[in-house]
Amino acid sequence: QKEVEQNSGPLSVPEGAIASLNCTYSDRVSQSFFWYRQYSGKSPELIMSIYSNGDKEDGRFTAQLNKASQYVSLLIRDSQPSDSATYLCAVARRGFQKLVFGTGTRLLVSP
Amino acid sequence: DAGVTQSPTHLIKTRGQQVTLRCSPKSGHDTVSWYQQALGQGPQFIFQYYEEEERQRGNFPDRFSGHQFPNYSSELNVNALLLGDSALYLCASSLGRISSYNEQFFGPGTRLTVL
Numbered sequence: 001q002k003e004v005e006q007n008s009g010p011l012s013v014p015e016g017a018i019a020s021l022n023c024t025y026s027d028r029v030s031q032s033f034f035w036y037r038q039y040s041g042k043s044p045e046l047i048m049s050i051y052s053n054g055d056k057e058d059g060r061f062t063a064q065l066n067k068a069s070q071y072v073s074l075l076i077r078d079s080q081p082s083d084s085a086t087y088l089c090a091v092a093r094r095g096f097q098k099l100v101f102g103t104g105t106r107l108l109v110s111p
Numbered sequence: 112d113a114g115v116t117q118s119p120t121h122l123i124k125t126r127g128q129q130v131t132l133r134c135s136p137k138s139g140h141d142t143v144s145w146y147q148q149a150l151g152q153g154p155q156f157i158f159q160y161y162e163e164e165e166r167q168r169g170n171f172p173d174r175f176s177g178h179q180f181p182n183y184s185s186e187l188n189v190n191a192l193l194l195g196d197s198a199l200y201l202c203a204s205s206l207g208r209i210s211s212y213n214e215q216f217f218g219p220g221t222r223l224t225v226l
Contacts, residue, residue, distance in 0.1 A: 004153075032213045043201055043217040044154065051212065088153055092213045097144065097205060098167050099215060101153030 001026055004091050006102035014110055019076040021105050023089030026070065031094035033065055033072045038086045038104065048074060079109045113138050115204045115218035123224045124192050132187040132221045136204030142166075143185035144215060145177060146201040154201055160185050161207040189223075197225045 004025045013019045021035075032051055036044035050056045050063040050072065062075040072091075076083055086104040116135045124130050136143050142161045146154035156169035160179035179185045183204075189196055199222050203215035 034214070036217075043199075043220045046214060046216060049212075049214055090153075097142065097159055097207075097213050097215070098156045098169065099144070099146075099154070099203075099213075100156070103151070103153050 002102070003027060003100045004089055004102040006087075006089050006105045008103055009106040010108045011105055012108045012110065013079050015079060015081060017079050017109075019079045019083065019107055019109070021074040021076075021087050021089075021107065023072045023074075023102055024070055025072070025089075025091045025100075027091065027093065027100075028070065029093050030067075030070075030091045032092040033063070034090040034092075034099065035061075035063060035072075035074045036088040036090060036101075037083075038088055040085075044088055076107075079107075081109050081111050083107060084109050115202060115216055117200075117202050117218040117221050119221060120219065121222045121224075123226065125226050126192055126194060128192050128225075129188065129190045130192060130223060132189075132200050132202075132223075133184065134187070134202030134204075134218055135182075135184045136202075137216055140204040140206055140216075141183050142205045142207035143179060143183065144203045144205065145185070145187045146203065146217075147171075148199040148201055148220075150198075157187070166207075192225045194225050197223060199223075 035048040048063040089102040090099040144159040145157040148154040158168040
């Protein structure tokens with residue numbers, strides 16, 4: 001079992017729709033959860049971090065965390081073609097700084 | 112506010128050679144982590160430097176070594192290059208205190224090609 005699992009996609013959504021990206025993790029000690037966006041040929045860019053169960057909203061982005069189910073998700077509202085990228089889920093243990101990444105989900109937003 | 116910088120941006124080497132990659136962390140950050148990202152994969156943790164020492168290491172062979180300087184910048188060295196070392200090498204900076212709040216910010220990366 002992989003430590004962090006994501007559906008590789010592509011996830012295709014029309015412009016203006018809500019994109020829902022999902023991630024599960026296996027290490028129950030994990031305490032920090034992150035979403036990175038990576039455009040083709042570029043480096044990952046941090047877009048959301050979440051540490052407590054529930055929802056965290058930042059602009060068009062909402063991160064959701066359920067530690068009991070070991071599940072974290074990212075919702076992108078009003079999706080734009082510029083949101084087309086690979087979204088990487090990353091997890092870290094409390095007190096340790098190593099990030100463990102999933103393989104990423106490719107999102108395609110069509111005009 | 113200066114972000115994370117890396118050099119060089121691209122590098123081509125042949126098998127058996129050695130390579131040194133460089134990273135300067137974001138202003139105010141004191142910790143540097145290195146990751147390797149193969150095509151189509153998520154980044155894989157190589158090691159992390161804090162207070163000029165390797166604090167944590169991932170599952171990489173001893174051919175991969177590093178260093179952190181007093182100004183917090185860091186180098187990644189890879190000896191005896193293999194074809195499989197071809198990848199995007201990413202440097203991430205963060206604050207070094209042990210905390211749950213562990214945001215890491217990536218530099219632009221160095222694309223290494225081994226022929």
